[in-house]
Amino acid sequence: MTDARQPWQRGVAILTAIYITRMLGLFMIFPVFSLYANELAGANKTLVGIALGIYGLSQGLLQIPCGWLSDRYGRKPVIAGGLALFTAGSLLAACASNIEMMIAARAVQGMGAIAAVALAYATDITPPEKLGKTMAILGASIGIAFVLSLILGPLIANWIGVAGLFALIALLAAAALAASLRLPAVARPTTSGAQYNAKPVYQAAATIFTLHAIFTATFLVLPSLLVAGGIDKAYHWWLYLPANLIALAFMRRKNAPHPLSFGVNFLILAAGAALLAVPVAHTAWLLTALTVYFIAFYRLETGLPHWVAQNAAPDSRGKAMGIYSSAQFIGSFSGGAIGGRLWQNQSPGVVLTALAIASAAAALILLKMGKTATLRGANEP
Numbered sequence: 001m002t003d004a005r006q007p008w009q010r011g012v013a014i015l016t017a018i019y020i021t022r023m024l025g026l027f028m029i030f031p032v033f034s035l036y037a038n039e040l041a042g043a044n045k046t047l048v049g050i051a052l053g054i055y056g057l058s059q060g061l062l063q064i065p066c067g068w069l070s071d072r073y074g075r076k077p078v079i080a081g082g083l084a085l086f087t088a089g090s091l092l093a094a095c096a097s098n099i100e101m102m103i104a105a106r107a108v109q110g111m112g113a114i115a116a117v118a119l120a121y122a123t124d125i126t127p128p129e130k131l132g133k134t135m136a137i138l139g140a141s142i143g144i145a146f147v148l149s150l151i152l153g154p155l156i157a158n159w160i161g162v163a164g165l166f167a168l169i170a171l172l173a174a175a176a177l178a179a180s181l182r183l184p185a186v187a188r189p190t191t192s193g194a195q196y197n198a199k200p201v202y203q204a205a206a207t208i209f210t211l212h213a214i215f216t217a218t219f220l221v222l223p224s225l226l227v228a229g230g231i232d233k234a235y236h237w238w239l240y241l242p243a244n245l246i247a248l249a250f251m252r253r254k255n256a257p258h259p260l261s262f263g264v265n266f267l268i269l270a271a272g273a274a275l276l277a278v279p280v281a282h283t284a285w286l287l288t289a290l291t292v293y294f295i296a297f298y299r300l301e302t303g304l305p306h307w308v309a310q311n312a313a314p315d316s317r318g319k320a321m322g323i324y325s326s327a328q329f330i331g332s333f334s335g336g337a338i339g340g341r342l343w344q345n346q347s348p349g350v351v352l353t354a355l356a357i358a359s360a361a362a363a364l365i366l367l368k369m370g371k372t373a374t375l376r377g378a379n380e381p
Helices: 007-027 033-037 045-073 075-095 099-111 115-125 128-180 198-228 237-249 259-277 283-310 314-345 348-379
Strands: none
Touching (some): 007 115, 007 128, 033 128, 115 314, 128 237, 198 348, 259 283, 259 348
């Protein structure tokens, strides 16, 4: 039976499946890693933090080189190679008997840096008028994987242990690798000499750095905040699930990316963080706060890659997305490090208040940028 879908639809469907399996492999370990890594030989809290964070660091450092390679040799080989590295790192983690081996395994996992290349492939294969929809689909796949991971990670770890969980992650990565071989071919962009528009690409990179630093720091302290509010860690997903599902329903598909809309969403993010910081241990309050927070997060997460794609020629999108994704992962690493340092001496509520202030500051900068861009556009003939 032949597939009646157009090549771009088939490519986006396969890429979405790859995203879901890849993100499940990334997120399922988050709720359980620090608890179990402490049991490895030679482990201490600092080394456990390094083991968790080095994934983002190696991801961030390799996004630009991988994007450059994909511009020259094609997206599919780089996607497949990255998934092979992630599979190997997951198997190494499953066999880790000490914290040093775990750190090395997590670094190898991070070397499978395909985020930028996958986004570049999506922008290459999708017609321009459908790009907003594609980015929304990929953003929704991340949300679905995130929600499922919060539920499945602890359950599977309790069943087969963290080593077994890493082995399962390796199987998921291998499945994603097999799927990547079925991606429709995309003609490699001809070298036109055109480059990306540096200013908006760097602005998008700075924005995603800020977003993921805030997001990582939030989830560093949020579990303890919920436990302090009387919600056992085994039931945190009861809040995460409805909050994420409601937030995903608010994702926009057709709006053109603009600094003004990003600024508004950072204000919503600031409101969500501020609501979480208020010491009200009531389920309805926490659910409202998380929903507001996730609405902003998902709208920013899907809109920012579209902004980059709009400002990069096809033969430079890999490099542009590499810059963007590097900022994203280094932001995650920085948020964990800075948030952990702040949390060392402050309560989760104080940390979340600081994050709300940082979100509001980012919103003001973006709103000013958006106003300037709008006035400039109105004055152009």
